[in-house]
Amino acid sequence: MNSSNSVSNVLNTGLNADISTADVNDKMGAKKIVKLYYLETKFEWLKSIRNPAFALPATLFPAIFYLFFGVLMNQHNPQAATFLLCTYGTFGVIGPALFSFGAGLAVERGQGWLDIKDASPMPSSAQIVSRLIVSMGFSLIVLVTLGFVAFGLTDVSLSLAQILQLSGILIIGALPFCLLGLTLGLLLKAQSAPAVVNVIYLPLSFLSGLWVPISMLPTYLQSFAHFLPPYHLSQLALKVVGLDAGGSVAQHLLVLVVFSVLFFITAVLAFKKKSA
Template sequence: MSNSNIISTSPNANIDVEALQLTTQQTAKLFYLETKFEWLKSIRNPAFALPATLFPAIFYLFFGVLMNQHDPQAATFLLCTYGTFGVIGPALFSFGAGLAVERGQGWLDIKETSPMPASAQIVSRLFVSMGFSVIVLLTLGVVAFGLAGVSLSLLQILMLSGILIIGGLPFCLLGLTLGLFLKAESAPAVVNVIYLPLSFLSGLWIPITMLPDYLQSFAQFLPPYHLSQLALKVVGQDAGGSLIQHLLILVLFSALFFASAMLAFNKKSV
């Protein structure tokens, strides 16, 4: 009797497994398509793509090459700080300004009524932000190794790239919060007001030691400073502080930004 039950239920079990596999494949395809079209939309938007990919390299060319007087050590330092500056921009603008504009145009409401998982919007923007971070680091690398005399080992290049690309996550969460709170008309300006002073005060444009003492102390409370210090540790030019300390502070900021994003999302849903 037990054997007959097993035989009778086996076809249903096979159907369930096939249905589950089909559902998983369909979900993966939705994530892939959303990421693909989010990427195409972003890369074809010159107002976003050009500043995101070229501004860090232009700033680095000016400060790390033209004003550097052939100092490879200073150029290496600035490669880390401008690399940090470069990966933060796509994270903030893709999630912050981009999300706010789409929300104002009603696109988010349309997507919420579709069968696409809500998380696909977030995951797609995360991958797009990481993709732009890779482009930023490649352009910086061309200038640094080709014109500034920077010399790093392959291991250092991989470590530096990995830290900066993954380190953009807290700023994606900050951008998500801004994108859910801000109105479409004000979002780009507000993101710029946050992005540029935050970068300067964190020592990403000029070495933190060139700032007044009180600003150097204030930088300890800013997440870009800690990400840049992780990057500078790779080349042995950080200002001190343990690796664990910098990581914990970035994780803490990530948790705070995530909580604020969920608050903004729940407020929008009410």
């Protein structure tokens, strides 16, 4: 009986040891994966912030546009300055999303970096997550820069709750444009990607009423804007300050979700085409 109990104890001890070892290995594996994501994000951020061709236009152009239209032309018109703060904020967060994923990914794909990363043990999703975080980081810089200009040089007045709500809507609302950029980055050639992204980005912003109020556009263009995702993101932002053109929050969210799903599907198809 004692011998049987001893064997049982040994087996149980061994089993518990195996379970403990498996738990430790799982934890170590999870830590390594988290570290891989962290390192990829860190170096993606350093690469982007040290690239003046990307960092300077992404962070300064929205503030420069706002300086002309929101400050010089509407300095003593707080309603107009607030309206343009929301629309140029929308314009500002779309840029990093499109260029980080679109132009940046296409250039790296053309240089063969994506093939090297695919051959490494790094999870392929780390490339996407790192660019998403970097895009959100640049969006935050854009909004802070716009805020300094708006609150320092105009009569714009927003509560802390409005500032936080506006920032959250714009940063999270850039997701559909990250997915659009991902599709472009997987389809375009390195040489043509920056030009094509600009051809999409700038007219899309203008036609969505991000540069000038949509009411100043011809009637047929005003109707066309309702089919464009930047228009709906800007309307969600404008709802925070009570200057939107109408439509429910659910309606604007639905359009953005539909476009997100559409761009996600096109990105998956583009990835399969690249891998074929």
